[in-house]
Every structure is written in structure tokens, then in C-alpha cells.
Amino acid sequence: MLKYSRQRESIKKYLDTHRTHPTAEIVYQNVKQEFPNISLGTVYRNLNLLAERGEILRISPGNGPDHYDADLTPHYHFLCTECGQVLDIDMEHQAQLDDIAMKQFDGIITNHVTQFFGLCPKCNNTKMN
Amino acid sequence: MLKYSRQRESIKKYLDTHRTHPTAEIVYQNVKQEFPNISLGTVYRNLNLLAERGEILRISPGNGPDHYDADLTPHYHFLCTECGQVLDIDMEHQAQLDDIAMKQFDGIITNHVTQFFGLCPKCNNTKMN
DNA sequence: ATCCGTGCAAAGAATTTGCATACAT
């Protein structure tokens, strides 16, 4: 049975109020201001717990640490190949992809994750100068 | 300048002849049969080198080690949430996704990676018994 | 002769875990 904890509430609140797709380390640095003794292990434990319960989303870029997102509406992410920044992509969820993929597939497909790659606005501007 | 090495050739050949999306460890175990002294570090170095040169593809599932694929035609992968197996999905490449994503996006999108999740044929059958 | 690739082992990054204690129920 799940018990309340102030630490977990603080972690969840941080994600709810910051849609910047922070890593565990960044969540840790920030929640630390409210709970100076909190440990990175506790942050990981709670991020996993929240992700398992479907209260937050885990974003795994190919390399580097995972990012977390409290925005549960189905949406896609962009990963900047230059600075690593994670941004939301404003486009409709492409649910039909699962159906298309299922056509020639002998198992069951429940969902998909799409990540877009390229240059974020900031890095793109920098390159053009 | 890139110099030939028998180890790299063997690694590439293994990937060319096995479309099972092996991990570095599995490539290592197999190439070891031809080069008993090869080290895991060398396998990693060459997989990175081949991936950078675009000769092979790296597949990063959310958790666990990366997988590698010598099939360079644009295609999608399925990741079994039960056994972790990586399978090819037989469907057309959805190039239009990049255009749709670009519409409301202020940077540059060059490509996307989509991974489908669910139960592979084997795990699905097991579940039904 | 030059210098890149290798094997080995140690280091590194990200994450998980065992344990004693603190806290929620």
C-alpha cells in the first residue's frame, strides 16, 4: 500500500509546475531546496514509482540520463542533436500508426513512442550566424 | 584515417548476417568465437565507429543495453514489453511525420525514430494459454 | 616509420539497492 510522503509530493509538484522535461538530477537539485536532506536515491525511487503508476512520463533519449514529464496528454517530443534539449512538439497524436504497424505484425501493439531529431530554435539560430 | 582491422570486419559481418538486433554483449560473445582475445571494449569502439559512419544503426530501448542493426533501409522497430525482444515492423516509412511536426516548430527537424511497444508473437501466445 | 587499432583493466555515468531509522497509517 502506498503511503504519503512529503518528498514525493514535492517531486510531483515540481514536475507539475515545470514543463521543462527535467532529469532526475535536476529534479533533485530543485527539490533539495525544500528538503535539503533528500537523497538522489529517493528522487529516483519516486520518479520510478510515479512513472509506474502512470502519473508521469519517462523520456529516454538515446544517450544521457532520462527525462521526466508530468504532461500526460499523448504528445511527441523533440530532442536537439546539438544541445540535448527536450521540447514538446505541437502536433496531433498519430494513433493510426499503431494500426498500420499491426497489419503485418503477429503480436499485439499497444502504443508507440516517436522522438523527432534536429536543431532546436536556439541552436538553429546560432548556426545561422 | 581509418585503418582496416579484422575485428571490425568480423563485427560488421556478424551484423550483416544476423538481423536479430543484437546487443554489444551478444556481438562480443559471437565474434569471440573467431577472435578469442577480442575485448568488449573493442566491440564497443567499433560499434560506435560503424554507427558514426552510418554503416549500422543504433537502437536504444528505454532500458537495458543498446541494440545494433545493419539494415539501413528506413524502418521501424517493435520492442516487446515482456521479453525485451526487438523486431522489425513491416510498414512504410512515414516521412510525412517530419513535415507535420515541422509545421508548428521553430527549429529544424531532420528525422524521427518511432518505437512500437506491446507483446511479441511469442509472449502473446504464452499469455493466451 | 608512422600512427591507428587492440586488449586489458580501471574509470565513468546513470541508476538501483541493502540497511537502519523515521514517518505515515
Place this chain on the structure above:
DNA sequence: ATGTATGCAAATTCTTTGCACGGAT
């Protein structure tokens, strides 16, 4: 009172890297 959550540090997993030596050009 019971049992989950925490803090701490050690352990784990996956991958990278420094170094001396061997092999390709």
C-alpha cells in the same frame, strides 16, 4: 504497531577510456 519511505553508501549495469603493445599503411 505495523510497514512503507527515507538517507546514506555501496553495488550494479552499461559504456568509455588510458596505456602499452601489435598490426596496417
